[in-house]
Amino acid sequence: MTTIEETTPVPSPRDAGADGGPLLDVRDLHVEFHTREGVVKAVNGVNYSVAAGETLAVLGESGSGKSVTAQAIMGILDMPPGKIPQGEIRFRGQDMLAMSAEERRKIRGSRIAMIFQDALSSLNPVLTVGYQLGEMFRVHQGMSKKDAKAKAIELMDRVKIPAAAARVNDYPHQFSGGMRQRIMIAMALALEPELIIADEPTTALDVTVQAQVMDLLAELQREFNMGLILITHDLGVVADVADKIAVMYAGRIVEQAPVHELYKRPAHPYTRGLLDSIPRLDQKGQELYAIKGLPPNLLRVPSGCAFNPRCPKAQDICTTEIPRLFPVTEQDGTPVTGRTSACHFWKETIHG
Amino acid sequence: MAELSKNDEPQDVTPNVSKVELADAHSEAESVAAVEAPVGRGEPILQVRNLKKHFPLTQGILFKRQIGAVKAVDGISFDLHQGETLGIVGESGCGKSTVAKLLMNLERATAGEVFYKGQDITKLSGRALTAVRRNIQMVFQDPYTSLNPRMTVGDIIGEPFDIHPEVAPKGDRRRRVRELLDVVGLNPEYINRYPHQFSGGQRQRIGIARGLALNPEIIICDEPVSALDVSVQAQVINLMEALQDEFNLSYIFIAHDLSIVRHISDRVGVMYLGRMAEIGTDEQIYEHPTHPYTQALLSAVPVPDPDAREHRERIILSGDVPSPANPPSGCRFRTRCWKAQDKCAEQEPLLAVPERFKGQDSPAAHESACHFAEEKDVVGAA
Ligand SMILES: Nc1ncnc2c1ncn2[C@@H]1O[C@H](COP(=O)(O)OP(=O)(O)OP(=O)(O)O)[C@@H](O)[C@H]1O
Ligand SMILES: Nc1ncnc2c1ncn2[C@@H]1O[C@H](COP(=O)(O)OP(=O)(O)OP(=O)(O)O)[C@@H](O)[C@H]1O
Ligand code: SF4
Ligand code: SF4
Ligand SMILES: [Mg+2]
Ligand SMILES: [Mg+2]
Numbered sequence: 001m002t003t004i005e006e007t008t009p010v011p012s013p014r015d016a017g018a019d020g021g022p023l024l025d026v027r028d029l030h031v032e033f034h035t036r037e038g039v040v041k042a043v044n045g046v047n048y049s050v051a052a053g054e055t056l057a058v059l060g061e062s063g064s065g066k067s068v069t070a071q072a073i074m075g076i077l078d079m080p081p082g083k084i085p086q087g088e089i090r091f092r093g094q095d096m097l098a099m100s101a102e103e104r105r106k107i108r109g110s111r112i113a114m115i116f117q118d119a120l121s122s123l124n125p126v127l128t129v130g131y132q133l134g135e136m137f138r139v140h141q142g143m144s145k146k147d148a149k150a151k152a153i154e155l156m157d158r159v160k161i162p163a164a165a166a167r168v169n170d171y172p173h174q175f176s177g178g179m180r181q182r183i184m185i186a187m188a189l190a191l192e193p194e195l196i197i198a199d200e201p202t203t204a205l206d207v208t209v210q211a212q213v214m215d216l217l218a219e220l221q222r223e224f225n226m227g228l229i230l231i232t233h234d235l236g237v238v239a240d241v242a243d244k245i246a247v248m249y250a251g252r253i254v255e256q257a258p259v260h261e262l263y264k265r266p267a268h269p270y271t272r273g274l275l276d277s278i279p280r281l282d283q284k285g286q287e288l289y290a291i292k293g294l295p296p297n298l299l300r301v302p303s304g305c306a307f308n309p310r311c312p313k314a315q316d317i318c319t320t321e322i323p324r325l326f327p328v329t330e331q332d333g334t335p336v337t338g339r340t341s342a343c344h345f346w347k348e349t350i351h352g
Numbered sequence: 353m354a355e356l357s358k359n360d361e362p363q364d365v366t367p368n369v370s371k372v373e374l375a376d377a378h379s380e381a382e383s384v385a386a387v388e389a390p391v392g393r394g395e396p397i398l399q400v401r402n403l404k405k406h407f408p409l410t411q412g413i414l415f416k417r418q419i420g421a422v423k424a425v426d427g428i429s430f431d432l433h434q435g436e437t438l439g440i441v442g443e444s445g446c447g448k449s450t451v452a453k454l455l456m457n458l459e460r461a462t463a464g465e466v467f468y469k470g471q472d473i474t475k476l477s478g479r480a481l482t483a484v485r486r487n488i489q490m491v492f493q494d495p496y497t498s499l500n501p502r503m504t505v506g507d508i509i510g511e512p513f514d515i516h517p518e519v520a521p522k523g524d525r526r527r528r529v530r531e532l533l534d535v536v537g538l539n540p541e542y543i544n545r546y547p548h549q550f551s552g553g554q555r556q557r558i559g560i561a562r563g564l565a566l567n568p569e570i571i572i573c574d575e576p577v578s579a580l581d582v583s584v585q586a587q588v589i590n591l592m593e594a595l596q597d598e599f600n601l602s603y604i605f606i607a608h609d610l611s612i613v614r615h616i617s618d619r620v621g622v623m624y625l626g627r628m629a630e631i632g633t634d635e636q637i638y639e640h641p642t643h644p645y646t647q648a649l650l651s652a653v654p655v656p657d658p659d660a661r662e663h664r665e666r667i668i669l670s671g672d673v674p675s676p677a678n679p680p681s682g683c684r685f686r687t688r689c690w691k692a693q694d695k696c697a698e699q700e701p702l703l704a705v706p707e708r709f710k711g712q713d714s715p716a717a718h719e720s721a722c723h724f725a726e727e728k729d730v731v732g733a734a
Contacts, residue, residue: 035549062581063551162445163675174407174422176445207608207652211668233581234609236653277583279615284634287593288586288615295554295584297539 021093022049023227024073024112024195029087031068031251034080040298042068044251044306046087047325050195050227055218057238057259058231059274060248063295066231069248070197073229074114075104091195110140113188115181115198122184123172129156129183130168136190155186160212185213189220195227202237214241235278239263244338247271250296250306253325254342267328267341267350269313305344313345397602398432398455398570403464405450409677422677424450426626427464429703432570435596437603439613439634441649442623443673448606451623452574455604456490457481468570486516489568491559491576498559499547505558506543509533512565519566532561537587556580560588564595572604577612589616610653614638622646625684626676628703632718640715642706642725645685683723691724699723 031043043065050056058066071077073089075096089096091112096104116122124132133155134148143151149168156164159182161175172180181201188196198217202210218241221228232238238245238259245262247255247270255268266272273291293310296302302309308318321344328339331351343349406421425447432438440448453459454474455466461474473484489512492498499508509529513520520528530540536557547555556576563571573592577585593616595601607613613620614634621631622645630643641647648667669688674680683701686692706725709717716727 033549040549060581062584063554067551160673162673163677166675166677176449179445181444207610207649210608211652233585235582274581274583277586279586279589279611284615287590290586290590291583294537294539297541 022090023052023054023092024229025049025088025090026069026073027088027090029069029072029089030085031065031072031077032083032085034083038299041301042251042298043072044301046248046251046253048246048253048256050229052194052227053221053225054244055221055228055230055242057242057245058229058248059233059235059238059245060254061250061270061295062233063298064248065251066248067199068251070114070199070229070231073197074112075108076114109136109193110191111193112195112197113191113193115184115188115196115201123180125172128169128171129175130170133183133187133190136187140191151190155190156183158189159183159186159216182213185217192220192224193226194224195229196221197229197231199231200233201230202232202234210237217241235263235275247274250301251298252306252342253340254307255340256325257328257339258337261336261339265350267339267346268343269311269345269349270307272349305342313343313349315345317344395434396431397434397469399465399467400431400455401429401465401467403428403451403454403466404462405447405454405459406462420677422675423626423679424676425454426676426679428623428626428628430621430628430631432602432604434569434602435600436618437596437605437616439617439620440604440606440623441608441610441613441620442629443625443649444608445673445676446623447626447676448623449574452490452572452604452606455572456485456488458490482515486519486566487569489563489566489571491556491563491571491573499555501547504544504546505533505538505550508547508558509561509565512562516566528565529561532564535564536561536591537584557584557588560592567599568601570602570604572606574606575608576605578607578609585612592616610638610650622649625674625679627684628719628721629685630718630720630722631703632715632720636715636718640718640727642709642716642718642720642727643685643722644689644691644728646720647728683721685722693724695723 026046026048029043029046033040033042046065046069048056048058060066068077072084073096077084084097087097091107096107123129130149130152133152134145137143137148137151138145153164153168156168161167161179161182172183175183185201196217201217202213214237217228220226230238230242242259244256244258246253247268249270255262255266255271257267262271263275266275270291276289277291279288291310296306296309302319304317304319304321305311305314305323308314311318323342323344325340325342326346327335328341328346328350329335341349403425404423404427405425406423408418409420409422410418428451430438440451442448450459454461457473457476464474465472466474468484468488471484473481476484503511506526506529509532510525513525513528526543530543533540533543538554538557538561542550547558550558560576577588580588589612592603596603603616605613605616617634619631619633620637622629622637622643624645630637630641630646637646638650641650648669651667652669674684674687680687680697682698683689683692683696686696689696701721701723703719703721705717705719706722709725711717
């Protein structure tokens, strides 16, 4: 059964949404949290889009607002203390921020589903896993208890939980971290949504299961032409599955690029720092490269470019002027499709 | 002490004096610690022998009947030396976290022993256990559920001092907590915040700060950097290595990222379904694996370079992971192994240097639990 094979290249991005536009389009999204200490500016103008069948990977510093952006898209931000002072989130052309709570609830779970970063706390500890999986079918599709349970077992099988039928009545704490994550994936896939937001879906998984899970996600994505937003720290996984990448820092997208492009020649100093931090074989016994300094305090985001206190390329202009997202071009000025960089010195970074 | 280059940070961060403080506290309390023991060759500080944990499987609501057991850990032995890092890798559900909890005595072993400096800690309880626990600390896998949502970060990191007040006198605690925050790269100003106000990665660093609070000798790290971005991961790994050099700490480092395990580990153990499949130095395991499972694991590593990835040979393990409640007879890997023969179903392969490599001065001569152990040319991806 075990096969040994050459890996095949990733297929190119598939067609866009039915109406030609993107499936999801986030425009100039801002999210802030009002706390006792002040206003935490967690998301400061995020723009990204995903087409049906496309995979967008979101990379970035921990604390840079990846999950908060995802929560805003899902409509599950705690408000208050959270607040969305500005921005649009268009799903199939419609701004979800302008919808009623009822309309949003209909979309959530059945048309847009999320796989959460924290599998254990997203599962109810006092209900069996089978019950929680079955709930999706009972509530959204009015299935009988018996049918829902059968469906739950089928889903558990699909995400490769061994002896699914025997374990369907187990509680979340009885499963390993990786298994809980797969159960979360099963839950998100249950209603065959159009868009899946996976927040570090494989963080808790070992490489073989990770490969299986990503293959599974890719397979279902192809089958249903789903859009996928994949939030991850794992640059290896990104290289394997993504069509395009958005890199976040301090609540902004600082660079966007097709997957091959980004690895070959980053156009933002933060991205370069990230790529240089990957442990390499020849670094054994040495200190790893790490971007110096601390992540920004979001109560007081540095003026100008938020990365300037840590940036090796910073100049005076970086402390005074916020760099907009510049379109990235070749040295001779020919545009590179899908590439942008929020750095005053993107040219020097990519070509220098 | 290696620099974390945090000192280049602008004004709002106090100078990094904390490591010196840690050193003082440590040498005071642990004046006997063997400082000059070379990494990897020190005395065994922890000896694990035939360790087992079986969780009962029950049926029925009112009258629970045991209908079997999940054999999460089923006979594991290894040594951990002073100042050494032992990496543990293996498939999700193979029992890594359970091993970690057993070593901490957070779960009671079904059978087997864990000797800490010669003393079997699986038999300890009460004060004797508390005393040992001070020296064995843990950093947990899940930064969400391991932090109490109703406690401030300062209280969480300072909590170990309640149980061990000798480490930090009451009046000194907040200062120590601030230092620990700084050591793990969190802004000391955050001391009064609650866990939900932090990102996943930031929470993981809170867990590490707490693990360091009591200046332990052994830190068991269960996926300590899995939730972190690569640059923060690099900072934490550098920090852990620096602390290790300074205090001769021993680490058990559980992770699924094989390249990070390779970077930090002196030796690596590969687990499969509650058992150790192969164990050796990082070079032996990564360059000269002889167990088919290790070979498959290494070949599945995603490579962070889209071009290099396209022509790699990949061993794709299909077939389900067998249930730990009912593991296969003989070799547990046989249901997914492409080399399995009749012998594999009949005889359980023991973890030992394979007969054919015995006495050889070859990197293939390390412990591997396979009847047909041999080298295979897999891409050394990690
Ligand atoms: N309820 C809240 N109150 C105050 N600040 C918050 C709240 N929720 C999130 N934040 C802050 O918002 C920022 C973004 O958090 P988010 O969880 O989106 O980070 P992330 O990019 O997903 O990080 P990670 O990779 O570590 O998961 C963080 O700095 C966090 O401290
Ligand atoms: N309290 C429990 N009751 C019953 N079974 C349990 C319990 N805790 C763990 N198990 C089972 O023991 C096995 C090993 O779990 P463990 O958490 O040690 O795996 P792991 O190797 O850490 O996996 P991961 O990489 O996914 O974290 C799993 O099959 C799990 O379902
Ligand atoms: S704008 Fe300036 S500080 Fe920001 S990344 Fe570019 S060079 Fe660095
Ligand atoms: S003992 Fe047999 S089944 Fe087990 S790993 Fe070796 S060859 Fe494969
Ligand atoms: Mg997150
Ligand atoms: Mg675990």
